[in-house]
Amino acid sequence: MLEALTEDQELPFERVKQLRAAVGRVERLALVSLCLAGAVAVFITVHAPCWNTLPDFATTGLPALLLWLIVTAAHTLNWLYIRMKKVSDATEQMAIVDANTRCFNYRYLMIRLNEEEERCKRYGGCFSVLYVDLDHFKKVNDRYGHSIGNVVLKDIAALFRGGMRKSDVIGRLGGDEFLAILPDTDPVGAAAVADRIRKTVKRYALDLGEDGKVDFVRLSVGIAGYPDNGRSANNVISAADSAVYEAKEKGGNTVTISSEYVSRDCLDAHNFELFQEGCCRRPT
Numbered sequence: 001m002l003e004a005l006t007e008d009q010e011l012p013f014e015r016v017k018q019l020r021a022a023v024g025r026v027e028r029l030a031l032v033s034l035c036l037a038g039a040v041a042v043f044i045t046v047h048a049p050c051w052n053t054l055p056d057f058a059t060t061g062l063p064a065l066l067l068w069l070i071v072t073a074a075h076t077l078n079w080l081y082i083r084m085k086k087v088s089d090a091t092e093q094m095a096i097v098d099a100n101t102r103c104f105n106y107r108y109l110m111i112r113l114n115e116e117e118e119r120c121k122r123y124g125g126c127f128s129v130l131y132v133d134l135d136h137f138k139k140v141n142d143r144y145g146h147s148i149g150n151v152v153l154k155d156i157a158a159l160f161r162g163g164m165r166k167s168d169v170i171g172r173l174g175g176d177e178f179l180a181i182l183p184d185t186d187p188v189g190a191a192a193v194a195d196r197i198r199k200t201v202k203r204y205a206l207d208l209g210e211d212g213k214v215d216f217v218r219l220s221v222g223i224a225g226y227p228d229n230g231r232s233a234n235n236v237i238s239a240a241d242s243a244v245y246e247a248k249e250k251g252g253n254t255v256t257i258s259s260e261y262v263s264r265d266c267l268d269a270h271n272f273e274l275f276q277e278g279c280c281r282r283p284t
Contacts, residue, residue: 026081036070100150101157104171109179112169113233116183120226127183128190128225131240132160134176135218135252144211152214156201163197179237187225187257194221194255202253220247224258 096108104112116127134156141149153176160170160178169181182190198219205215222244224230229239239258247256 022084026077026084029077098172101153101172103157103160103178104169106171106173109169109171109173109181110233112181113237116181117226117233119183125184126186126226126228127181128185128187128223129236129240130178130180130182130190130194131222131224131237131244132178132180132194133220133222133244133248135220135248136216137176140214140217144208144214148206148208148214152206152217155206156204156217159200159204160197163193163200179240185225187223187228190223190225191255191257194219194223197221198253198255218253219255220244220252221255222247222258223255229258 096104098105113129119125120127134153137149137152140152157170157172157178160180164170164180165182167183171179173179182193185193198221201217201219204217205213207213222240222242224236224239224243226233226236230236243256243258246259247254250256
């Protein structure tokens with residue numbers, strides 16, 4: 001089951017907030033400096049005829065020097081802003097993205113899941129989650145080592161992302177477990193997406209030359225939806241977790257909709273070939 005976050009896991013996000021605030025301050029300073037430079041230029045142009053009685057240095061050199069200092073400060077602040085923005089973006093990526101798979105991490109998944117729950121409660125609608133567990137992945141680590149296992153994880157994560165819409169969110173829970181959030185999708189629609197990805201992963205093979213190939217990794221997927229399986233994100237995840245356990249018990253390489261799912265006749269309406277194949281288990 002998913003565990004609550006510790007206080008230490010909050011720190012990267014606090015750092016991102018601090019960097020964003022600093023970037024905002026630098027941006028405002030840069031804009032003020034540019035405005036001052038423009039104002040000084042206009043002032044010098046308008047009032048230059050009145051300065052004929054002053055020494056040459058005061059009438060030409062001093063305003064030019066002042067203008068140069070302001071423009072230089074503006075360029076410096078702009079450079080600093082660009083640098084800090086890059087640092088902020090990189091820090092944010094580190095805080096929400098799993099380094100190996102380039103999928104989102106657990107913390108960001110929970111944020112997005114709670115946002116989906118609030119959106120559905122406020123405006124209506126639905127969402128589904130795919131709880132994904134890799135079959136036979138331990139065999140990869142035991143036979144070829146963790147470095148090859150990491151390559152397989154990265155490749156399969158890329159297949160996940162390729163099978164999702166831009167609005168979908170795919171993240172790594174840890175180990176060989178992933179979770180996907182599909183907004184505005186009921187469990188039956190999610191099952192179609194999951195089965196398409198399952199078939200793609202089934203065709204995956206990593207050629208290792210003389211050591212053979214990794215072509216035996218498969219997917220077990222548990223599906224649950226809001227509001228069909230509960231009125232909270234935690235209930236939906238729990239139902240999907242139970243469904244993926246059921247899929248593993250049936251031998252893996254299977255997409256299973258939570259047995260708590262109330263079909264509302266939509267199973268028959270979608271005319272699934274995957275049910276006929278036996279890949280997606282109809283609730284009993």
